[in-house]
Amino acid sequence: MKHPASEPSPAPMEKVTVPSIRRRKLTAEKIVAVTAYDYPTALVADRAGIDVILVGDSLASAVLGYETTLPVSLDEMLVAQRAVKRAVRRALLVGDLPFGTYQTGPRGATKAAVAFLKAGAEAIKLEGGARRAALVRHLVENDIPVMGHVGLTPQSVHAMGGYRVQGKSPESGAALVEDALALEAAGAFAVVVEGVPSDVAAEITARLEVPTIGIGAGAATDGQIIVLADVLGMLPGKKPRFVRSYLDFHSLALEALGSYRRDVIAGSFPSAAESYTAPEMKATSAIIERP
Ligand code: KIV
Numbered sequence: 001m002k003h004p005a006s007e008p009s010p011a012p013m014e015k016v017t018v019p020s021i022r023r024r025k026l027t028a029e030k031i032v033a034v035t036a037y038d039y040p041t042a043l044v045a046d047r048a049g050i051d052v053i054l055v056g057d058s059l060a061s062a063v064l065g066y067e068t069t070l071p072v073s074l075d076e077m078l079v080a081q082r083a084v085k086r087a088v089r090r091a092l093l094v095g096d097l098p099f100g101t102y103q104t105g106p107r108g109a110t111k112a113a114v115a116f117l118k119a120g121a122e123a124i125k126l127e128g129g130a131r132r133a134a135l136v137r138h139l140v141e142n143d144i145p146v147m148g149h150v151g152l153t154p155q156s157v158h159a160m161g162g163y164r165v166q167g168k169s170p171e172s173g174a175a176l177v178e179d180a181l182a183l184e185a186a187g188a189f190a191v192v193v194e195g196v197p198s199d200v201a202a203e204i205t206a207r208l209e210v211p212t213i214g215i216g217a218g219a220a221t222d223g224q225i226i227v228l229a230d231v232l233g234m235l236p237g238k239k240p241r242f243v244r245s246y247l248d249f250h251s252l253a254l255e256a257l258g259s260y261r262r263d264v265i266a267g268s269f270p271s272a273a274e275s276y277t278a279p280e281m282k283a284t285s286a287i288i289e290r291p
Helices: 018-027 039-047 074-087 106-118 130-141 154-160 170-186 198-207 249-266 281-287
Strands: 031-035 052-055 092-096 123-125 146-151 190-194 212-215 223-226
Touching: 018 092, 039 052, 039 074, 052 074, 052 223, 074 092, 074 106, 092 106, 106 123, 106 130, 130 146, 130 170, 146 170, 146 198, 170 190, 170 198, 190 198, 198 212
Parallel strands: 031 052, 031 223, 052 092, 092 123, 123 146, 146 190, 190 212, 212 223
Antiparallel strands: none
């Protein structure tokens, strides 16, 4: 079979890089990002012209069925990273450091980040603001591009007491601006801003010289990111307010598999056209010895 990723893509093909994402701040061309965790969805995201594909630790809840992002391991993330890498030609590939790999300090963070880059990532993302600045600087000084992540950082779910919008008071909003500035000063090439009021995200975006990529942070950021399972409607149930699903994959797949089941039970699948024939079958039967 021809490798699908080697077929011509309908999307523009100029490779997206760390410097080209940085330049978007000047050109004001919006950055379009999604998460992906496997070959088929990364292929479709790349062919659709998505600029940044994040192998997010949302793998934990979106694919592996965990309740939070905390349990996912580095090994599980790297399997996803390698699969995504095989599919992608154009998008910038970012690997998300899972919980437990960088809380241990620069040595753990560097080891995990190097593993991501060896698995095909071109940059890594980690959660946290000013308190991560030294770590970000260390990685950047060692040629590992870093995307920051401030606001509602899901790995801090227990510390935050749940998934709560951050920066709602003037003090906490100002602290988020300081967090984002600290990450920029440490060398982050872009900052994800998640789960904050639109005006706080707008303020961060106005103050930073590197692009912001928002999720649940309003329309003023330099780009948007969304979890693939949300944008494609892969899981049933209520979605957070900031999610827009462009497809109800779960319902369509239910319908499709229901039809398949009915056809198998009725004996109408496979048809003759979906089966192989051997012209010499009669002769074959003749030489099979019957007991
Ligand atoms: O893991 C993830 O999906 C993320 C994005 C939503 C920013 O971190």
